[in-house]
Amino acid sequence: MTHARTLPIRLAPQPGEALDSWWEAIAHRLGTTTGDVLASMGLLPRGSARPVDSGILRRLVTLLDADQAAAITAAAGASEGVQ
Template structure:
């Protein structure tokens, strides 16, 4: 058993409707710390290319968290577990999509599930400093009600960000959500 993560020295509230991976990236930027170090401190194991399912590491942390993961994140961040869960697709489970909670996968064939990628509103990204909304990952999301425009298209897998690159992107989902070496 690993020790519970200590409280983070800096707090950052998630934006309303923000996705977990976006918040983690914004937190890493705020702490001026690599994203992998922030995830590790919060008790989220590092992904590898194979064997992750045997170690109970999901393909995307934004899909669903185990209770102990949510509790550890809440304890370290100062947020409550409900706020942490609201940043994951589990918030929409059985209402807008179906999640296989054992495997932490979205069923793309039921309701509005989407396997990968995200749509986005460039204006929302500019207004929020590059922070991503969770609803953009839902299959029914196609327009931004705030800016009254169609969302940008589905984004395919992208390559990992090169060293020294800007931590938050305005032209794609959070790098941690689609990096070649695995999602958040």
């Protein structure tokens, strides 16, 4: 996994919002794809196959590890423990 960089926008997840929905909302605000957002957060290599079609997105949502969660927190400027 690469180091996450800070995204140029801050968009807090809505209460109870699923990770994939939040990532899609961030992508929409940035005018890019969910795959680009995940790559910018260090969760996917750049140029990966489309995350939904390949099943990567499902694995990230259901099997997120602590390092990945930390990368998301750093890149999105989110508070730890946001659920």
